[in-house]
Amino acid sequence: MPTVVTQLRRRLRGAAPRTATPATTGYERHDLHSSLDPIGGNTGPDVAALDGEDHTDGDPMPVPRPAVPSLTHPLAETWPSAGLGLTGPGADAAARGFLTAALAAGGLDAPHERTQVVMPATTATTLFDTDTTTLPHTPRLTVTTTVEQALDLIEAQILHRSRLVDTRGADTVADLRALDPAGEPLPPVLLLTHTTAARQDTRIAALLTQGTRLDIHGVLLGAWPNGDTVTIAADGTTALTDGPADQSDHSAPVERLAVLTSADTLALLRVLAESHTGQPPTPIDAAPQPDDRQPATRNSTEADRGARAETPGPAATPTPTTASTSPGPVEATGHNSATARPHASAGSTDTIDTRPHPITDTRAVADAGGHDTPLSAGPETVPPAVNGEQQQPRRVQVSVLGPPSITDAASHPPLRAKALEVLVYLAVHDGEATVDAILDDLLPDAPTSKAPGRLYTYVSNLRAVLRHTGGPGDYLTHPQNRYTLNPALVDVDLWRMRAAIRDAERATDPQARIAALRRAVNTYRGHLADGADYEWIEPYREAVRQQALDTYLALADALADHPAHQLTVLDEAIRHSPYTEELYQHAMRARAALGQTDAIRSLRRALTRALAEIDAGPHEDTLALANELIAAQQRPRPRPQAQPHSRDEDGATA
Numbered sequence: 001m002p003t004v005v006t007q008l009r010r011r012l013r014g015a016a017p018r019t020a021t022p023a024t025t026g027y028e029r030h031d032l033h034s035s036l037d038p039i040g041g042n043t044g045p046d047v048a049a050l051d052g053e054d055h056t057d058g059d060p061m062p063v064p065r066p067a068v069p070s071l072t073h074p075l076a077e078t079w080p081s082a083g084l085g086l087t088g089p090g091a092d093a094a095a096r097g098f099l100t101a102a103l104a105a106g107g108l109d110a111p112h113e114r115t116q117v118v119m120p121a122t123t124a125t126t127l128f129d130t131d132t133t134t135l136p137h138t139p140r141l142t143v144t145t146t147v148e149q150a151l152d153l154i155e156a157q158i159l160h161r162s163r164l165v166d167t168r169g170a171d172t173v174a175d176l177r178a179l180d181p182a183g184e185p186l187p188p189v190l191l192l193t194h195t196t197a198a199r200q201d202t203r204i205a206a207l208l209t210q211g212t213r214l215d216i217h218g219v220l221l222g223a224w225p226n227g228d229t230v231t232i233a234a235d236g237t238t239a240l241t242d243g244p245a246d247q248s249d250h251s252a253p254v255e256r257l258a259v260l261t262s263a264d265t266l267a268l269l270r271v272l273a274e275s276h277t278g279q280p281p282t283p284i285d286a287a288p289q290p291d292d293r294q295p296a297t298r299n300s301t302e303a304d305r306g307a308r309a310e311t312p313g314p315a316a317t318p319t320p321t322t323a324s325t326s327p328g329p330v331e332a333t334g335h336n337s338a339t340a341r342p343h344a345s346a347g348s349t350d351t352i353d354t355r356p357h358p359i360t361d362t363r364a365v366a367d368a369g370g371h372d373t374p375l376s377a378g379p380e381t382v383p384p385a386v387n388g389e390q391q392q393p394r395r396v397q398v399s400v401l402g403p404p405s406i407t408d409a410a411s412h413p414p415l416r417a418k419a420l421e422v423l424v425y426l427a428v429h430d431g432e433a434t435v436d437a438i439l440d441d442l443l444p445d446a447p448t449s450k451a452p453g454r455l456y457t458y459v460s461n462l463r464a465v466l467r468h469t470g471g472p473g474d475y476l477t478h479p480q481n482r483y484t485l486n487p488a489l490v491d492v493d494l495w496r497m498r499a500a501i502r503d504a505e506r507a508t509d510p511q512a513r514i515a516a517l518r519r520a521v522n523t524y525r526g527h528l529a530d531g532a533d534y535e536w537i538e539p540y541r542e543a544v545r546q547q548a549l550d551t552y553l554a555l556a557d558a559l560a561d562h563p564a565h566q567l568t569v570l571d572e573a574i575r576h577s578p579y580t581e582e583l584y585q586h587a588m589r590a591r592a593a594l595g596q597t598d599a600i601r602s603l604r605r606a607l608t609r610a611l612a613e614i615d616a617g618p619h620e621d622t623l624a625l626a627n628e629l630i631a632a633q634q635r636p637r638p639r640p641q642a643q644p645h646s647r648d649e650d651g652a653t654a
Contacts, residue, residue, distance in 0.1 A: 117192060
């Protein structure tokens, strides 16, 4: 997931305890829609709550408000009937906020809220600093070649909705929804364009005025005398531009608008496009690498870098980080929606003080819960000698597939929860990660001045536990702004699984390949860090699960001539991945090879129950396969024909 989504998650999680209760606000949850609210106080990833400082004190945060005001909400009075003009240094950024919030509105259970956006190509090029061929493809965003084509679409919507409203005797689209909730979804429509020539402006004003009762709205970049115009500062704060008295009498203020950069908007549109279509823009072959991404907002400013540089902590050196993906050719002409392509994020460089700083017994450090407590011992302790001789280090076994743990870990000192998370993080990244990546992912909300010291505390605790478990040794080193696990002294089950998969890929002998695949699946005892709710873990957990699933399927294919052995593998795979239909299909074929008709029916029922848990159902191909295999088992088999008797010359039967 892009960095901006992580920032939004942190923003929402931090805001949830401080908002009013659903009973008093009428809102039951926070989501991407409300965090990108362009009308109201929730202003998305640029707000102060993302700067890493503690904002738990003070007044409650504003209650979330709709992304695009509709006729059914009191904020409709701030939405002029002929559209809203945006001017000032933050106009483009606010328009991107409107666009993203509109596309984030609604969901599977709210078809009337899935806002449709119509935008000419010239406006899209201006807002995203790129051509329309790089925009993600979603049916809810229509990019037209010209302004005239965009207005033709708006006009067609007005005619269509007017017929529906008049047929049912309703006054507005809102009334029509109330009269016929199960009728054709009529979500809001947002026209996003620049102010143009006088003739086109007159047509825009006329269409938007007619569209007011039909839930069709407009946001225009530039001064807009036909409606209201707001001047937007770079931070999203607004001021109502003076206009004709009869057009600027709205009593409710517009307040602050969400402002987004082009890079963040394109990243969010990629995520939204995937949620709208169910199709990922590019194949995901492996877990994302934290080093290859834009640092979080907390670490991206010069002020923050200065604050961190003043904090004594682990040795570090400047490390540039970049994130990019390769765009490809797409088409976007006429009334077609733009096609999705990945977006390249700009990198940045953080500078951290390189001076070593040992923690003493008088220095306050943060415990696993985030509170400052004195540490009674030095940074590391070494196990005592046994019979006058120092213990020889032994390889420490670490499990991250399933509940994370250190096998036979020493009871003293106790392993801090955050130290265990550091261990899992390093294990996932093949034993090595930069200090910046660890701070961004594991301590995103810690004050900048305290984060390096806290990380050093957790690393010291982890080193102490490893040494008490396996004896003295360099289990965790710190070369050049990185923390590295020593593979000679630390053995991780995830590493063994990956090594076995590599052996299987290189094997030329079928039996050697099967043996390697067996080692891999036998190592996979459960999901990555099962039971741990680390904020950063989910994409890596899914990547490891998919890697294990592919290995199970490869082993099942290799055992196709031995259906009984194949079933043992498939049953274990289904236990780990109960929603994967391909596993059930392989298991049905194996059961059919063994003549187990009832077992095929049981697999079909088990799949149906499992998918029902996630509000889904078996694909028609899976059901057809089950029916075909069952019918083949029940089909009577032809009896062998008796051989004709032969007689010898004397007439005796041979």
